[in-house]
Amino acid sequence: MSDDYRTLLRAMFDAAVGAAHPSVCLPAFLEKIAPPKGRTIVVGAGKAAASMAAAVEAHWPHPIEGLVVTRYEHGAPTSKIEVIEASHPVPDAAGRAAAGRILQKVQGLTEDDLVLALISGGGSALMALPADGVSLEEKQAVNKALLKSGATISEMNCVRKHLSAIKGGRLARAAAPAKVVALMISDVPNDDLSVIASGPTVPDPTTRQDALAVIAKYKIDAPAAVLAYLSTDACETPKPGDKIFDRVENILVATPQGSLDAAAAVASKAGFTPLILGDLEGESRDVALVHAGIARQIARHAQPIAPPVAIISGGETTVTVRGNGKGGRDAEFLLALTLALEGFGGISAIACDTDGIDGSEDNAGAIMTADSFARAAAQGVDLKALFANNDAYTAFEKLGDLLVTGPTRTNVNDFRVILVPGRAS
The missing domain is CATH 3.40.1480.10 (MOFRL domain)
Incomplete structure (x- = not known):
């Protein structure tokens, strides 16, 4: 027995696993998205990002271009959307470079363009673009300490968002005034959109004070530059009600x-x-x-x-x-x-x-x-x-x-x- x-x-x-595979869950949602008058730029990050990109190529009959980043050995064959592999759960230089290129791809767009963002769990570490004044090494140190501390994913991502140039709604801000449609595979309790991959297209309800509280709660020995940056308003993320989200649609395509x-x-x-x-x-x-x-x-x-x-x-x-x-x-x-x-x-x-x-x-x-x-x-x-x-x-x-x-x-x-x-x- x-x-x-x-x-x-x-x-x-x-x-x-099968119920959440992009080849199964993505096509029905792609059919509901109207093609833009202008360009369709595909960007994304997460452990499912490459297979999501492959599903888009298979089921989106309109011109596309773009770039996604996924974990090492999690790639999938694509022809129009570039796939970059990077480190998870501790970010590395490949993830930083990919995040920088993703941010560049969504800048300078118009209202006629569409950004199709493919977001899944793991994207927070994979799409690592430290904010000005914070080095990758300093962000790595904080990340490693949080992973060992027992902090929840929501707490870790609160800190990550406030140390990032792309997460916590900042990707959506960079893409404005283009239409943004984020297709998301949830890996977080209660399917909190702002926590999945640290919510690059989602308003952030947390504050820098919350991030500092997490560091204090788990006695994280954060580098001085990190603490200094979190003590300034420059680290604050776009909040609910910000007009940059007026043309942003976040859609769950698979859930726990x-x-x-x-x-x-x-x-x-x-x-x-x-x-x-x-x-x-x-x-x-x-x-x-x-x-x-x-x-x-x-x-x-x-x-x-x-x-x-x-x-x-x-x-x-x-x-x-x-x-x-x-x-x-x-x-x-x-x-x-x-x-x-x-x-x-x-x-x-x-x-x-x-x-x-x-x-x-x-x-x-x-x-x-x-x-x-x-x-x-x-x-x-x-x-x-x-x-x-x-x-x-x-x-x-x-x-x-x-x-x-x-x-x-x-x-x-x-x-x-x-x-x-x-x-x-």
Whole structure:
């Protein structure tokens, strides 16, 4: 039965990813966009940017030109839209150069022109154009510290926007008076448009004081130039109500909820009742404890619903790094779940990042089977010690349970399923 559950878990993950792939979700929205009298300039950033560009080329029958930036190894073949690859999650010089070229491409346009912006998760780090007075190295330092701090994606992007020359609505400001249509794949809780890739075409409701508060909250040792810049009004972003957004339309083409629904359909077909918890935030290990509690309650007491049940959730958890091991937030979640369910048999689970890369490793995530803890003990794998060292990657590598998919070229963030079978199973 373990192999059957592995197959089901993988099928649910594949369904979630497939529902958010640009080749599937983009065409219907492109059909609704009226072609301009003038030029169509395509720009974009994110882990899905290259596959979005390929979908535009396949389904937009009018002249186009442009440039998008995506993560290394996330490219896709295009002929009219240039694709540049850069570093994620820490920005590099390639991303800075790409962002500068994107900003140049949308400047000097007219009301007859259209800017088609392809925005997806990861775009904030990939489209890195530091504001005047802030160096790339200083922005990298802040970014690295935030990634290790446990800050939420909203908090990190608040800081990133205020240190950028292109994010936080500044891309839209540069494109005016052209019409701007942003097609967006959401990777953030509640589908907050201003947070997806730090909202380059979206009004920013946060302030520089908010950015400084995040730095203070997580005790980030920010360079002096960063703190000096955040102390000036020059770093402030365009706000809601600004007229530059009068000709801007931001459209969600794929969401985490859509992917959770696609996975739920697979679970239902397999005889599991889906229990969708939605988009969740928090420390990976804490979120795992909550999931474990729900799974035990279902198994023991058939509450809130009777098994067999597939507990499904998404969102973006965080990891406050204290050790020096390997592993992203999904492997960390799954190892915490394995430890929380020690001795509680019958339950299997998967935790993966829908972009195919869990943090900065080569795996999408991992799978936990009902006998994972017992197999680890038999092999002499100390799961608790590895967990204490933030070394979930090594734990599942030793068990042979890493899930390696390669880049999926989309991104609707974390994907988690826990299968709680009926007693007869």
